[in-house]
Amino acid sequence: MTRLMTAYERIWAVVERIPRGKVATYGQVARLAGLAGHARQVGYALFSLPDAFRLPWQRVINSKGEVSPRSRPGADARQRVLLEREGVRFDARGRVNLERHLWNGKRQQESGVRKAPARLR
DNA sequence: GCAATGACGCTCT
């Protein structure tokens, strides 16, 4: 370790604990990783992320609730598919309902959605 | 050691 853990490694550690079916914003991950206010680093860290880590990077999205448009073609579409397979729904604009899927940031939570937000459908 | 690269967030228009 360069020192102990690079900032990227801490970010990965946070991403790794995002529950399935939930999503976290870059800013949220940054804060949990001890890099409050540095959401950018989170995205960059994930870009440097080797596939071998098998991190649920797909669960990290931007504050708008949409998958960040990256340079790599097809990658964004794949991310969306992966999320949908986990039960994350996208609206017509391609956005996730953060009210419903945003990770609370705590360790784990029940299944959430105990109130059934009107028409889940 | 310097310069380039890179998955965002917030505010204002």
Next chain:
DNA sequence: CAGAGCGCCATTG
């Protein structure tokens, strides 16, 4: 509500 601009830092060659 949508789009544009500005700020910020770590990693890598």
